[in-house]
Amino acid sequence: MTSLKGKKNRPRIIKPVQKRSIETRNRIINAAKKLFAEKGFDDTNTNLIASQSGLSIGSVYAHFTNKWEIFHTILENFSLEVFEYLKESINDITKDRITLNEAIELLVHGLYKAHMLNGQLNAEIAKFILKDPEAGKIRSAWEQKMNREIIRLIAHFGSHVKIENVEIGITVVHRSAHEVFQYLYKNKDQVDEKAILKEFITMLQRYLNG
Amino acid sequence: MTSLKGKKNRPRIIKPVQKRSIETRNRIINAAKKLFAEKGFDDTNTNLIASQSGLSIGSVYAHFTNKWEIFHTILENFSLEVFEYLKESINDITKDRITLNEAIELLVHGLYKAHMLNGQLNAEIAKFILKDPEAGKIRSAWEQKMNREIIRLIAHFGSHVKIENVEIGITVVHRSAHEVFQYLYKNKDQVDEKAILKEFITMLQRYLNG
Amino acid sequence: MTSLKGKKNRPRIIKPVQKRSIETRNRIINAAKKLFAEKGFDDTNTNLIASQSGLSIGSVYAHFTNKWEIFHTILENFSLEVFEYLKESINDITKDRITLNEAIELLVHGLYKAHMLNGQLNAEIAKFILKDPEAGKIRSAWEQKMNREIIRLIAHFGSHVKIENVEIGITVVHRSAHEVFQYLYKNKDQVDEKAILKEFITMLQRYLNG
Amino acid sequence: MTSLKGKKNRPRIIKPVQKRSIETRNRIINAAKKLFAEKGFDDTNTNLIASQSGLSIGSVYAHFTNKWEIFHTILENFSLEVFEYLKESINDITKDRITLNEAIELLVHGLYKAHMLNGQLNAEIAKFILKDPEAGKIRSAWEQKMNREIIRLIAHFGSHVKIENVEIGITVVHRSAHEVFQYLYKNKDQVDEKAILKEFITMLQRYLNG
DNA sequence: GATGAATGAGTATTCATTCAT
DNA sequence: GATGAATGAATACTCATTCAT
Numbered sequence: 001m002t003s004l005k006g007k008k009n010r011p012r013i014i015k016p017v018q019k020r021s022i023e024t025r026n027r028i029i030n031a032a033k034k035l036f037a038e039k040g041f042d043d044t045n046t047n048l049i050a051s052q053s054g055l056s057i058g059s060v061y062a063h064f065t066n067k068w069e070i071f072h073t074i075l076e077n078f079s080l081e082v083f084e085y086l087k088e089s090i091n092d093i094t095k096d097r098i099t100l101n102e103a104i105e106l107l108v109h110g111l112y113k114a115h116m117l118n119g120q121l122n123a124e125i126a127k128f129i130l131k132d133p134e135a136g137k138i139r140s141a142w143e144q145k146m147n148r149e150i151i152r153l154i155a156h157f158g159s160h161v162k163i164e165n166v167e168i169g170i171t172v173v174h175r176s177a178h179e180v181f182q183y184l185y186k187n188k189d190q191v192d193e194k195a196i197l198k199e200f201i202t203m204l205q206r207y208l209n210g
Numbered sequence: 211m212t213s214l215k216g217k218k219n220r221p222r223i224i225k226p227v228q229k230r231s232i233e234t235r236n237r238i239i240n241a242a243k244k245l246f247a248e249k250g251f252d253d254t255n256t257n258l259i260a261s262q263s264g265l266s267i268g269s270v271y272a273h274f275t276n277k278w279e280i281f282h283t284i285l286e287n288f289s290l291e292v293f294e295y296l297k298e299s300i301n302d303i304t305k306d307r308i309t310l311n312e313a314i315e316l317l318v319h320g321l322y323k324a325h326m327l328n329g330q331l332n333a334e335i336a337k338f339i340l341k342d343p344e345a346g347k348i349r350s351a352w353e354q355k356m357n358r359e360i361i362r363l364i365a366h367f368g369s370h371v372k373i374e375n376v377e378i379g380i381t382v383v384h385r386s387a388h389e390v391f392q393y394l395y396k397n398k399d400q401v402d403e404k405a406i407l408k409e410f411i412t413m414l415q416r417y418l419n420g
Numbered sequence: 421m422t423s424l425k426g427k428k429n430r431p432r433i434i435k436p437v438q439k440r441s442i443e444t445r446n447r448i449i450n451a452a453k454k455l456f457a458e459k460g461f462d463d464t465n466t467n468l469i470a471s472q473s474g475l476s477i478g479s480v481y482a483h484f485t486n487k488w489e490i491f492h493t494i495l496e497n498f499s500l501e502v503f504e505y506l507k508e509s510i511n512d513i514t515k516d517r518i519t520l521n522e523a524i525e526l527l528v529h530g531l532y533k534a535h536m537l538n539g540q541l542n543a544e545i546a547k548f549i550l551k552d553p554e555a556g557k558i559r560s561a562w563e564q565k566m567n568r569e570i571i572r573l574i575a576h577f578g579s580h581v582k583i584e585n586v587e588i589g590i591t592v593v594h595r596s597a598h599e600v601f602q603y604l605y606k607n608k609d610q611v612d613e614k615a616i617l618k619e620f621i622t623m624l625q626r627y628l629n630g
Numbered sequence: 631m632t633s634l635k636g637k638k639n640r641p642r643i644i645k646p647v648q649k650r651s652i653e654t655r656n657r658i659i660n661a662a663k664k665l666f667a668e669k670g671f672d673d674t675n676t677n678l679i680a681s682q683s684g685l686s687i688g689s690v691y692a693h694f695t696n697k698w699e700i701f702h703t704i705l706e707n708f709s710l711e712v713f714e715y716l717k718e719s720i721n722d723i724t725k726d727r728i729t730l731n732e733a734i735e736l737l738v739h740g741l742y743k744a745h746m747l748n749g750q751l752n753a754e755i756a757k758f759i760l761k762d763p764e765a766g767k768i769r770s771a772w773e774q775k776m777n778r779e780i781i782r783l784i785a786h787f788g789s790h791v792k793i794e795n796v797e798i799g800i801t802v803v804h805r806s807a808h809e810v811f812q813y814l815y816k817n818k819d820q821v822d823e824k825a826i827l828k829e830f831i832t833m834l835q836r837y838l839n840g
Numbered sequence: 841g842a843t844g845a846a847t848g849a850g851t852a853t854t855c856a857t858t859c860a861t
Numbered sequence: 862g863a864t865g866a867a868t869g870a871a872t873a874c875t876c877a878t879t880c881a882t
Contacts (some may be wrong), residue, residue, distance in 0.1 A: 020841095021841095040341070042341075045875085045876055045877075046876075046877060046878080047844095047876075047877090050844090055842085055843095056842065056843045056844055057843085057844065057845095057877095057878085058841095058842060058843050058844065058879090058880085059841085059842060059843075061877090061878070061879080062841075062842075066877075066878080067876095067877065067878095123340065126340065127337060127340040127341065130333060130336060130337040130340075131250065131252075131337060136396070163409070163412075164408075164409070164412070165405055165409060168402065168405050168406050168409045169409045169413075171393075171401075171406065172386075172390055172406060172409050172410050172413060173413075175386070175389045175390055175393050176382075176385070176386035176389060176390065176413075178389065179385045179386060179388065179389035180382055180385055180386065183381075183385050186346075191381075192378065195375055195378050196378050196381065196382060198374075199373070199374070199375060199378045199379045199382050200382050202373075202374070202417070203379075203382060203383075203386075203413065203417040206416045206417050206419075206420065207412070207413040207416050207417060209416075210416065224865085224866070230861095230866070231865095231866070234866080234867085255850085255851060255852080256851075256852060256853080257851080257852090260869095265867075265868090266867060266868045266869055267852090267853085267868085267869065267870095268853095268854085268855080268866095268867065268868050268869060268870095269866075269867050269868070271852090271853065271854075272865095272866070272867070272868095273866095276852075276853080277851095277852070277853095434844085434845070440845070440882095441844095441845070444845075444846085460761065462761075465871080465872060465873075466872075466873055466874075467872080467873085470848095475846075475847090476846060476847045476848055477847085477848065477873090477874080478845095478846065478847050478848060478874095478875085478876080479845075479846050479847070480874095481873090481874060481875075482844095482845070482846070482847095483845095486873090486874090487873070487874095543760060546760060547757060547760040547761060550753065550756065550757040550760075551670070551672075551757065556816075583829070583832075584828075584829070584832070585825055585829060588822065588825050588826055588829050589829045589833075591813075591821075591826065592806075592810060592826060592829050592830050592833060593833075595806070595809045595810055595813050596802075596805070596806035596809060596810065596833075598809065599805045599806060599808065599809035600802060600805055600806065603801075603805050606766070611801075612798065615795055615798050616798050616801065616802060618794075619793070619794070619795060619798045619799045619802050620802050622793075622794070622837070623799075623802060623803075623806075623833065623837040626836045626837045626839075626840065627832070627833040627836050627837060629836075630836065650862095651862095675854085675855055675856075676855075676856060676857080677855075677856090677865095680865090685863085685864095686863065686864045686865055687856095687857085687864080687865065688858090688859085688862095688863060688864050688865065689862085689863060689864075691856090691857070691858080692862075692863075696856085696857090697855095697856065697857095
């Protein structure tokens with residue numbers, strides 16, 4: 001592991017105020033995102049990120065303090081996307097007059113699809129979080145935001161939801177969902193995808209309906 | 211050796227038949243297990259394993275072909291332990307006349323305790339599996355054996371268990387449990403451990419009771 | 421990198437376009453050439469090459485993929501030099517009106533002197549070629565170029581040269597010369613250098629004159 | 631290179647007086663000879679020699695001080711064989727009433743065939759000699775013995791042989807032959823074996839006939 | 841602001857040889 | 862005499878990061 005320890009004081013990281021600067025930053029992020037998803041964090045070296053961005057390694061380090069920070073940024077962006085997706089889904093659901101069970105099904109399927117679109121990146125994030133506490137915090141923060149949205153959804157269904165401690169219940173569900181999705185991503189060719197999703201949904205429905 | 215001609219001769223790995231040999235092997239495994247749990251696989255270098263075993267690096271490589279194989283061995287041993295623990299727990303449960311809900315509670319608590327005893331090693335295994343397919347296979351094999359035990363337990367409760375597809379249901383439960391335990395291990399200081407476990411158990415009970 | 425997933429990303433090798441870069445490359449080559457000649461390929465480690473170049477090991481590997489590639493480069497450079505020397509010698513010979521026998525004598529003496537200037541390197545190359553087919557190919561290619569020059573010389577003497585198969589004859593002569601020179605280099609203190617050269621020249625003269 | 635330098639004082643090497651001991655020694659030598667020829671000196675490790683001999687590594691080191699010494703022994707044995715072969719060939723030749731040219735042809739063909747039978751071992755010896763002066767001495771000694779035999783042959787043809795300095799002439803011929811044979815061994819599939827041998831023989835014939 | 845050449849600590853693995861049993 | 866477990870020095874190569882130009 002290339003640890004973060006022992007950083008020297010690094011000089012001015014470019015703050016992306018100028019248009020050009022923002023674009024450069026994005027080029028780096030996009031190249032890195034692709035590479036991290038394809039080859040993983042460890043197998044993607046910074047020089048490769050630079051060359052894939054069409055930039056010099058020096059430029060990369062002018063925009064980011066280190067490789068880790070690049071990943072953190074990607075993690076932030078990605079989490080934001082997922083969050084927005086969840087928020088909109090919940091907005092849609094609360095607008096329509098649908099049952100709790102239908103809502104659960106819709107939400108799980110939607111999030112599953114979203115997960116699969118970035119399955120490899122999700123896998124890489126999972127791996128990364130296990131070795132970088134900083135990343136863990138970032139994800140935690142976003143999960144809390146997402147939890148709040150889900151709480152909003154549950155509030156919508158009011159007393160139909162029979163959980164003692166909603167917040168905690170959601171955490172449990174959230175984590176389970178994540179792991180089941182990840183499992184499906186890794187094994188989608190060897191297992192019955194639909195059946196697993198269906199059982200998972202059943203579990204949630206029975207749980208939430210009390 | 212500096213010759214280009216391929217195929218290094220894998221040196222003959224000692225087969226631990228003699229007493230001394232077995233003991234040496236165990237010393238390596240124990241030292242490595244401790245180090246992997248404390249520092250992680252990547253931050254544990256082979257020289258450290260050797261010195262912590264009180265052996266030379268040469269000895270380590272006389273007993274294992276590489277660092278990965280040491281981990282695989284630890285993973286095997288550890289999986290066996292967990293399996294045996296699960297098996298005995300299920301044996302105990304099926305002997306007594308207890309309800310399904312009680313059984314779920316007992317089992318989850320038991321496995322959770324077992325998980326916590328080796329929390330850090332579990333975390334390391336999780337990380338390792340993500341990057342080593344070989345390890346993934348090892349774990350899969352053991353999980354299947356464990357699933358079979360759990361199916362045995364469910365059979366014991368017969369028609370009380372209302373799952374459509376038992377095998378798949380167990381996979382879902384298994385993965386969820388793993389992730390929830392891991393989550394608790396990582397955050398045990400910041401969250402309400404008991405409450406989370408309780409909700410998780412509730413989820414399972416509602417699920418299995420239909 | 422400790423991941424199992426294959427294909428290390430071969431780091432981008434610097435293409436020496438800039439002045440500084442070319443100079444660095446040359447420093448490495450010169451240091452390595454000296455070391456290879458003095459201590460041999462196997463006893464010259466890469467760190468030594470770096471330090472003797474006044475560079476870091478990283479720099480060495482930024483300019484060459486391998487220790488072997490360093491040798492290949494030296495071999496190429498050296499072969500070119502010898503080739504140019506041969507070519508010029510033959511040019512000189514064909515300009516003057518000298519006899520075949522005189523030409524043989526001149527050429528052998530010239531090549532012998534050239535060989536002796538880099539005797540140790542020649543020895544090392546010989547050793548190296550025996551274990552590296554790649555190097556063998558490089559040398560073969562250069563020997564063919566040299567053979568073509570010698571054929572040119574022989575053509576100059578036209579029907580005075582009584583060899584059935586010129587190309588093959590030259591190969592035989594070439595290999596013999598190489599070995600005799602190498603023998604002399606190794607044993608120059610214990611044998612009568614001049615006498616051996618003289619006999620060798622006699623052999624060639626008798627052979628070529630038919 | 632695993633150098634000879636820094637040998638500690640080694641205890642009693644078994645002197646093979648007893649039958650069993652001699653047999654053990656031979657088992658080691660035969661296994662090593664095969665391995666050296668197949669894989670080369672560097673790629674043959676001592677443990678492999680031991681296991682191929684059906685002996686323990688300890689036994690190997692009870693009979694030989696070194697890996698090098700094993701090779702030296704093989705070199706001695708092999709040189710003796712070649713010597714005996716040459717001697718007998720020359721005996722045969724001198725018995726019959728054949729011409730000098732016929733003798734040359736017979737001898738070259740005979741030695742070439744002998745060389746090819748052990749081509750790989752010959753290549754390995756060549757490589758080895760380049761890095762081990764000790765081996766060089768061993769070979770030199772045998773070459774001198776062989777030279778003496780050849781001188782005997784030449785004496786047989788008396789004044790038909792027109793070499794100024796017989797001893798030196800033979801050295802030149804000997805070295806050339808060795809290199810040409812080696813060249814043929816390495817390239818036998820890409821070149822016209824017969825044509826090369828024929829030219830070589832022609833060269834020798836013209837040389838010796840003056 | 842940008843470049844990319846240079847840095848150098850860090851690491852898995854091999855194998856001839858020893859010596860306690 | 863034999864065994865084979867243990868030794869440990871030695872070495873090629875990577876890659877995140879810096880900084881002179």
